[in-house]
Amino acid sequence: MRESNEIRLTLQKDTFKVDVELNFPVGQCLALWGPSGSGKTTILRAIAGLEKVQSAYINIGAEVWQDSSKSINLPTFKRAIGFVFQEASIFPHLSVEENLNYAVRRNRTSLAPSYRESIVDLLEIKDLMHKSSAHLSGGEGQRVAIARALLSSPKMLLLDEPLSAVDVNKKEEVLPWLERIRRELSISMVYVSHSLDELTRLADSVVVLRGGSILSRGSLVEVLTSADALIYRDAQEPSVFIDGLVTQIDPKWHLVEISFQGGVLWIKDQGFKIGQRARVKINASDVSIATELPSHTSIQNIIPAVISDITELNHPGECLIRVNCQGTFFLSKITSRAVEHLALGVGRPIWIQVKSVALLK
Amino acid sequence: MQDVIDPSILQALLLTTELAALTTLLLLILGTPIAWWLSRTNSVLRFPIKALVTLPLVLPPTVLGFYLLLILGPTGWVGHLTQGLGLGTLPFSFGGLLVGSVIYSMPFAVQPLQNAFEAIGPRPWEVAQTLRASPWDAFLTVMLPLARPGFYMAGVLSFAHTVGEFGIVLMIGGNIPGKTQVVSTQIYGFVESMDYQKANELAAFMLVFSFALLLPIAIWGQKLQINSK
Secondary structure, eight states: OOOEEEEEEEEEETTEEEEEEEEEETTOEEEEEOSTTSSHHHHHHHHHTOSOOSEEEEEESSOEEEEGGGTEEOOGGGSOEEEEOSSOOOOTTSBHHHHHHHHHHHOOSOOOHHHHHHHHHHTTOGGGTTSBGGGOOHHHHHHHHHHHHHTTOOSEEEEESTTTTSOGGGGGGTHHHHHHHHHHSOOEEEEEESOHHHHHHHOSEEEEEETTEEEEEEEHHHHHHSHHHHGGGSSSOOEEEEEEEEEEEETTTTEEEEEETTEEEEEEOSSOOTTOEEEEEEEGGGEEEESSOOOSOSOOEEEEEEEEEEEEOSSTTEEEEEEEETTEEEEEEEEHHHHHHTTOOTTOEEEEEEOOOEEOO | OTTSSOHHHHHHHHHHHHHHHHHHHHHHHHHHHHHHHHHHOOOTTHHHHHHHHHHHHHSOHHHHHHHHHHHHSTTSHHHHHHHHTTOOOOTTSHHHHHHHHHHHHHHHHHHHHHHHHHHHOSHHHHHHHHTTOOHHHHIIIIIHHHTHHHHHHHHHHHHHHHHTOOHHHHHHHTTOTTTTOOHHHHHHHHHHTTOHHHHHHHHHHHHHHHHHHHHHHHHHHHHHHHHHO
């Protein structure tokens, strides 16, 4: 049986109450998602022991850090955590190298000398080593902070919106390295963010928070296609994320076939190999609905599905249709008039036409 | 040439330096935990403690000196204690001066230290602990180095303020040459005995000395502000 991380927290901060239970397998990345003020950061700080709680049970991979019923409460410095704060939190009185050494020197597990090197290589910060910390860019600072956190051999890496202080166009200075950490080191991670893009690239599962409690939870795809979560995407384009495998390559038309549970999608070849995992994002406005199999259309991806629910969007002229394609859900944004003209209703079999697919990884 | 420096002036200068140096040292040791506590606590006790520490700024030194005289004197409770320990009584001794100076200059040490700790904010302290540093370790390796400007400021201000104190020294130490006579009280003595020449020399020296002590702080304070922008 795989070990798991069990976290139960109850705490009160002024008038704000947090009451959550988070369980996830060791080595996975759990994302906490929700609007600001939903308790994401407070939960992360409570796991680290930086926040006073009323009651808590924190068991990380069979190591109990906190158990209020037994009065166990390890102080922060005795918990095997790595914490990456929102803003770069490099010690300003130490150089980059000394910042890393700070973690190494206090690491009680015997650290293989090659580990340090591999972390420095992984985050590509070798060239920054002798820089003074004042001269790091936001992205560089966060990479150093992540490396420093990893050098204390954490069992649990806690990341509190690590990219929020990084310029939008510099996020690519950090995000790929986080993906690499997730792939190459099997460290449990709790990732707080309100960026869908970051979550889809990093998270195994998502917990949606509102007002200190859990609104919904599940795999990324489940959570993002559930109607509850749509509340948070008012400002954004509703979309779904689909995981699949590359199953065919068509060299003539430079297309690849991605198979997912319930069908296939053809997308532009971007240097794929057969068998490679791929995650794609499909915006609801790029999905249209037909009641008969369309025959004369430029759209290549036409998939049979069944309507599972119809939600009116904020604008009364628009509806969001959720369709079930043998277990995989798609979202389609169409006009309310189209819903009426086509006599769409829950349970009706239809075809969806997918106009464009964005590849995420 | 040989009587350019009056031996009694030299004695007072030495005593003043000794008193100021010891007071500064004690204040940095005592002031640090107080400032640290004040910078992080949410306890309601912080208000009375803060007011108490600031009191010497507004209180006439004679008031403070008077009460110290009572408490430290042979009938006061501290006096009983020191006598019981075989230390005699503190008033009119160097020890008494030291106690008075430490209390009187307390705000000049605590305030800059507290400001320094508050300016650092809670983040570096938390970061250190997430990197497995115990609270002591985090304090010594992160908070102290980051608060260094505050320590310089607290040290210089405590030293300068102790050199410049008068009322409390007179109240609690008297003006005993070689024992409790410091520069400020000696100037007073010179003026009382109409020796304006010597009073002038010593007063001018004090003026230059204090200015020289504070000038680097003024320059440095500006630099710090520029750096933090």
